[in-house]
Amino acid sequence: MAVYTDISDEELDALLADYDVGEALAFKGIAEGVENSNFLLETTKGRFILTLYERRVKADELPYFLNLMTWLADRGFPSARPVADREGRVLKTVREKPAAMVEFLTGLSVRRPTVAHCREAGGGLARFHLAGDGYPGRRANDLGQPSWAPMFDRLGAAAEDLKPGLAATIAGDLAMLAKAWPGGLPSGTIHADLFPDNVFFREGRFAAAIDFYFACDDAYAYDLAVMLNAWCFEADGSFNLTAARALLAGYQEHRPLSAAEREALPVLAHGAAMRFFLTRLNDWFSTPTGALVRPKDPLEYERKLAVHRAGLDLLADA
Amino acid sequence: MAVYTDISDEELDALLADYDVGEALAFKGIAEGVENSNFLLETTKGRFILTLYERRVKADELPYFLNLMTWLADRGFPSARPVADREGRVLKTVREKPAAMVEFLTGLSVRRPTVAHCREAGGGLARFHLAGDGYPGRRANDLGQPSWAPMFDRLGAAAEDLKPGLAATIAGDLAMLAKAWPGGLPSGTIHADLFPDNVFFREGRFAAAIDFYFACDDAYAYDLAVMLNAWCFEADGSFNLTAARALLAGYQEHRPLSAAEREALPVLAHGAAMRFFLTRLNDWFSTPTGALVRPKDPLEYERKLAVHRAGLDLLADA
Structure with a gap:
């Protein structure tokens, strides 16, 4: 949540000269996302978000993401549509950084989702999956199950530092996940990070994913598992089964789950918690003190792992 | 340029319930101003900026500032109009901090003003002075000439630290300014900080002051002197007399200066440079390393002081 790069009026003018979006009326750095610099641009022709990609996002992967946004918008899914310049390019360079302009979407994210929000967001994820069907872009999940054990090889000491005894527990989880990880489930393009701050609502209805x-x-179903962790835990660490059932019901209104998918949900949710635990653990110990962005507490996901370890078999009935 | 305080959807809903501004459609933290937290709020009835006052601004002075904005807007000056809640209050409390909502203004600030921008901005300042005439609010300039010597009493070592020998030079400036400071000039409500980032332009025309x-x-004339320093120096530290003459000409299109005002401009500009040098020097040495806001370099104003020391008498002809 920070503007890393400042853009001068001359740089903005030079960029806008490439587009057919009218004259700038307002331009403000906004606090959205934690990895990139985002600016709200209002012109005589509309409103846009200009993003400068700062880090983590690899420049050669940007066409995959931007083309996906266009693909989804073309199919009626509410994702921000990238704007092409006069030569048809959506990927630009500003201050020697990759940059893209997308259409502005209204809507507000919620910090503490209600059961009704969970139902709506579940429906939004299913619509994402259905709209993404046939998208020709391919990108392997580099934070998927096969990556976790190698990632943890570097993080054992950090886990012990966080909580004595944790390294062995995590190693046990990883062995179980490697063994129990389901194969052959229906697959396709997933969002993989549909946390509450990446979903906009309008009047209580799912309005957009960002x-x-x-x-x-x-x-x-792994995408759903990410959401079960991100949307259905209370602040005190308890799992809200009512919220989870609402999330799954909302999803299944658009795309019913197979028996194999429903059965796999507890282990997928355990694995999804592992993925966020590991990346947060890594960020926690690699972010310099005083950095602009405060890393997220890995203990939140350590607690979720403990819940999954105890079993969420009730989910299979949802 | 930072969002200090985050506002949750529940807090926003609670605040909006007090107003007659419709339902929220979008809400984003924006990077505007360095002292406060600012949010862009779009509702079904319009767009607004919500400001949470974080520090420096004293809560008991906020009615002076907010009433001035209303006063100016009522008289056709393009300042953001504060929005009153259903009970007529413009000053609210959010997260135990003073807060106010104002109407959104379009326009863009320029980083490197051209001569044409200087003329427009000068005209904007004169319009501010004319529209502010009769405003009943009173607020002494606590960063005016009488405050500088006492402020410097605490900063002598900092000045030496910045540049050996500087403390004696500044002490000499302060003695000269105390002696030469003009009294009896036409006075009233001044902006006192009309730097380029506080002025919006649309299509090259002055569009708003913030x-x-x-x-x-x-x-x-002291307000003009602040602008001469802020708008009419090149990046290399040289004074652009053409820009200065344009600023004064733009001002005088709306409010001609008296002979006494014109004559006083060089010493007023020297004093205005002193005011920003001293506060930047203070901030430079009192801001903790790693703070979110990087203090502005006091050396920029030390160089401007040197220019004024050498004399800007040509200004009196403008």
Whole structure:
């Protein structure tokens, strides 16, 4: 949540000269996303978000993400549509950084989703999966199950530092996940990061999904598992089964789950918690003190792992 | 340029319930101003900026600033109009901080003003002075000439640290300014901080002034002197007399200066440079390393002081 790069009026003018979007009326750095610099641009022809990609997002992967946003918008899914310049390019360079302009979407994210929000967001994910069907872009999930054990090889000491004894527990989880990880589930393009801050609502209805920079190919049900962790835990760490059932019901209104997918949900949710635990653990110990962006607490996901370890078998009935 | 305080959807809903501004459609933290948290709010009825006052601005002075904005807007000056809640209050509390909502203004600030921008901005300042005439609010300029010597009493070592020998030079400036400071010039409500980032342009024309939190009672010509320093120096530290003449000409299209005002401009500009040098020097040495906001370099104003020391008598002809 920070503007890293400042853009001068001359740089903005030079950029806008490439587009057919009218004259600038307002331009403000906005606090959206944690990895990139985002600016709200209002012109005589509309409103746009200009993003400068600062890090983590690899420049050669940007066409995959931007083309996906266009693909989804073309199919009626509410994702921000990238704007092409006069030569048809959506990927530009500003201050020697990759940059793209997308249409502005209205809507507000919620910090503490209600059961009704969970139902709506579940429906939004299913619509994402259905609209993404046939998207020709391919991107392997580089934070998927096969990556976790190698990632943890470097993080054992960090886990012990966080909580004595944790390294062995995580190693046990990883062995179980490697063994129990389901194959052959229906797969396609997933969002892989549909946390509450990446979903906009309007009047209580799902209005848009944003921040596609973890999208990749994986099992659809794994995307749901990411959401079960991100949307259905209370602040005190308890799992809200009512919210989870609402999320799944909302999803299944658009795309019913197979028996194999429903059965796989507890282990997928355990694995999804592992993925966020590991990346947060890594960020926690690699972010310099005093950095602009405060890393997220890995203990939140350590607690979720403990819940999954105890079993969420009730989910299979949802 | 930072969002200090985050506002949750629940807090926003609670705040909006007090107003008759419709339902929220979008809400984003924006990077505007360095002292406060600012949010762009779009509702079904319009667009607004919500400001949470974080520091420096004293809560008991906020009615002076907000009433001034209303006063100016009522008189056709393009300042953001504060929005009153259903009970007529413009000053609210959010997260135990003073807060206010104002109407959104379009326009873009320029980083490197051209001569044409200087003329427009000068005209904008004169319009501010004319529209502010009769404003009943009173606020002494607590960063005016009488404050400089006491402020410097604490900063002598900092000045030496910045540049050996500087403390004696500044002490000499302060003695000269105390002696030569003009009294009896036409006075009223001044902006006192009309830097390029506080002025919006649309299609090259002055479109709005923002950030009124240094406004106070002082000589109108002192406000022009602040702008001469802020708008008419090149990046290499040289003074652009053409830009300065354009600024003064733009001003005088609306409010001609008296002979006494014109004559006083060089010493007023020297003093205005002193005011920003001293506060930047203070901030430079009192801001903790790693703070979110990087203090502005006091050396920029030390160089401007040197230019004024050598004399800007040509200004009196403008």
